[in-house]
Amino acid sequence: MAKQMDERVVWITGGGSGIGRAMAIHYGSRVATVVVSGRRREKLDEVVERISEAGGTGSAHPLDVTDEKAVHDVVDAIIAEYGRLDVAVANAGFGVAGPIVGLSAADVRRQFDVNVVGLTTTVAAAYPHLRETKGRIVLVASVMSQLVVPGSGAYAASKYAVRAIGQTLSMELTGSGVSCTTVHPGFVESEIGQVDNAGRFDDSRKDPRPEKLMWSAERAAAVIVRAAERRKREYVFTAHGKFGAFIGRHLPAVNHLLMKGQRR
Numbered sequence: 701m702a703k704q705m706d707e708r709v710v711w712i713t714g715g716g717s718g719i720g721r722a723m724a725i726h727y728g729s730r731v732a733t734v735v736v737s738g739r740r741r742e743k744l745d746e747v748v749e750r751i752s753e754a755g756g757t758g759s760a761h762p763l764d765v766t767d768e769k770a771v772h773d774v775v776d777a778i779i780a781e782y783g784r785l786d787v788a789v790a791n792a793g794f795g796v797a798g799p800i801v802g803l804s805a806a807d808v809r810r811q812f813d814v815n816v817v818g819l820t821t822t823v824a825a826a827y828p829h830l831r832e833t834k835g836r837i838v839l840v841a842s843v844m845s846q847l848v849v850p851g852s853g854a855y856a857a858s859k860y861a862v863r864a865i866g867q868t869l870s871m872e873l874t875g876s877g878v879s880c881t882t883v884h885p886g887f888v889e890s891e892i893g894q895v896d897n898a899g900r901f902d903d904s905r906k907d908p909r910p911e912k913l914m915w916s917a918e919r920a921a922a923v924i925v926r927a928a929e930r931r932k933r934e935y936v937f938t939a940h941g942k943f944g945a946f947i948g949r950h951l952p953a954v955n956h957l958l959m960k961g962q963r964r
Contacts, residue, residue, distance in 0.1 A: 719791060838883065
């Protein structure tokens, strides 16, 4: 059976690994044009090769989302090369770990500069072109936007902010033809557990997350794309993620009792 053609142009930040990489290949398998951005050129080039193998068209634009001008330059390059932008996935992010009282101001700023400021800059740069195509914005948050655990306060705070941004965007975009889908994954295979507080990847670091609860990045990508296609405002996934989000939203006292005194 021939593949269904998808003539849209998709841009994914944090596209070199994890969910971003899997989403790029998923869109590529639909014969879409996919632009991936991230800090590691070699990772992006490998993803572009996989997109081509899947039948799509891919290109790599290295990017640090904390550089506002660079973000706008990448969008300008996409429009110059392809003439349109239909989907923007703000996926770039990492996690600062450690107790709140042990974090430096630089740690907290770095967390928010990437996960929050970088995300809003991505959206602002993409929006004028998405409005022309009545496109889609996808914000990758986390179940930690609704549930907290000791040792992850800065990361959770940044994802709480992403959730607020997504909810606000869904209101502000009314009538524009552009939708915003904020996704809240539970545990998904990625490199996040192997990145230190300075944002440096170290493949010798052991991912502390529970392996038995981990979804594959490919499975996560498929449900995120489906949620975006349906223009859902918010989508929580993995069974344990939904359970945790329910506890965090509706039973915060239980969350406190279960987690107080824990160390990470």
